[in-house]
Amino acid sequence: MYVAVKGGEAAIRNAHRLLADRRRGDRSLPSLTLGQIAEQLALACDRVMAEGSVYDRELAALAIKQARGDLIEAIFLLRAYRTTLPRFGYSEPIDTGAMQVERRVSATYKDLPGGQMLGPTFDYTHRLLDPSLAGDDAPDDPEAREGDGVPAMRVSDILAQEGLIEADGETGGEEIGDLTRTPMEFPMGRDTRLQALARGDEGFLLALGYSTQRGYARSHPFVGEIRIGEVEVEYRMPELGLTVSLGRIRVTECQMVNQFKGSAKAPPQFTRGYGLVFGQSERKAMAVALCDRALRADELGEDKFAPAQDEEFVISHSDNVQATGFVEHLKLPHYVDFQAELDLVRRMRGEHARKQGGDEAMPEAAE
Template sequence: MYVAVKGGEAAIEQAHRLLADRRRGDRAVPALSLEQIAGQLSLAVDRVMAEGSLYDPDLAAMAVRQSRGDLIEAIFLLRAYRTTLPRFGYSRPIDTSRMQIERRVSATYKDIPGGQLLGPTFDYTHRLIDPAMATDEEVAAPQRQPRRERESCPRVMDILNDEGLIEPDGQSDSEPADLTRDPTDYPAARDLRLQALARGDEGFLLSLGYSTQRGYGRTHPFVGEIRVGLVEVEVEMPELGFAISIGRIRITECQMVSQFKNTDGEGPRFTRGYGLVFGQSERKAMAMSLVDRALRADEFGEQRMAPAQDEEFVLEHCDNVQATGFVEHLKLPHYVDFQAELDLLRLLRREDAERAESQEAAE
């Protein structure tokens, strides 16, 4: 605590009040409601939920409001709140093949069973500021589209899998690790790596994913399929003997097709990268799938030469809460440490001066 600052705790209290005042902004402008943030800044809320590893749009919107729009601070707040919640158990693995699809695209096949579903996306908009954003003019609602059922939208990856042209999806019946409860040991299993990537910083993973495309861990990727939509969350009820649905969550799933390898004597096959995050966050899911494939270098006998292939480097630095804490702690008092460095520097400079004087006297 900055007790050495003039005013001590009273100054800190005033800093809190000033922060609250700045957060509120101009009183002549109506205050933002949680409904407005969750509804109109939904992609920011989705990122906070994904990297905060807690699916609750209202809490995420509250964190965005409290942090004045600083998303990493909002993620920190949500992550901290998560630690106070009791844990009742684990849900069953979600079945994304049963997703109520809102958006679904593939870059590998033009015509796919069920068709391409563009959905809400910036992909086809002009990257220009729209003057209409300066007003509160109502936008016409889109026409209702028929719901896409799972039978009409089979997985694109299954097309390759049916021909034996891609590795199996790697599903396992073993109990997955829990990153929030167990310490990370290296080498880490893929399930733990995926957990770390799912709540990792989007910008960090985006840069790493981009680096793999530029040759630093080249994988030559293609987007097999991106799906955005709602999935059921089910929990086993021992007293009932079957699972029940406790609600639906919106997720983004990306299956990346990467360069082929000849493994297990099965002949050359494409390999996979996988990404899944809360909400609509295609950039994050794509970056995650690129880094996931890069981290699998050892599985395919590839030499690990690039940052995205270095498991410990990626997993130890992708968490923005840890990174923020370590960087921002530099703002806290380091008076004793600095004085020690300062005294050492002065001593070294005196010794240098004394040596120089001795040399001059000897000459």
């Protein structure tokens, strides 16, 4: 007896109820507060803000809670919310040179003005599970060093004094691209490309960055500097001729310094790969910097052969909200197309069987 599949609406409703139940989990345990997520899963919130392209820690915490800890789902929630926000304008470029640095390390100089500051890093922790964290032991208060919070000079400025590194690029003149407002077009400008990378999936960019270290477009990278800290966001109101501060955001900036042999136009010098990400995410900032440098192959007249150098490939596939949507859409019904394929395969098998001499019955001849 055939009963057509009906009741999609009820099925969806019930599925969502079950989801809400599983999200909450064991009712005898207290529900997570957004404050707990924002404070204690701060790096998860940072990633969701960065790839969700919205700097709002509380909304990121809400998204993480709603997504049951699935960060890509949380990123998606934030992006979908972002889309609906009215746009008042563009901020002034942030000045990371004026950053209140909480962490700042350079791999290229032993010591430098402003010093090396480890800050809150996993580096040099021994990765041993810590049983004390199973409870609620309060850690010791951190110690603050005299002079913390003083702006530290950029490593790239040190190299620039000798003319050893390419200039920082020009700002002004041309309008900065915005891929959330204008359709992407290849080849892209470096501005739009960096925007795409900043929103890109950490895992994907990490793998691509890694591939450049293993010889797929090796760029001899050195971490000129990584800095993490707060910067001021300013907005200029042209009609009032006024620049106002909108607040402070935490960002991670990575400047990679890469060898460059020089070309007909430019003498041998160091070049840069640049990464800037919302929140504290060194891994992402470094991966972006490696990819940025690899993607400058055309600009610097380098041979192009590796995936990380291929702008269309990298940028078209770096967005995890797009990627997860399209991969997961395969679970939607496709039976209309599949029927068309079934029909063709059956027909071709029938012809194949006839060609083979006919008498040997094909399995589906028993139908």
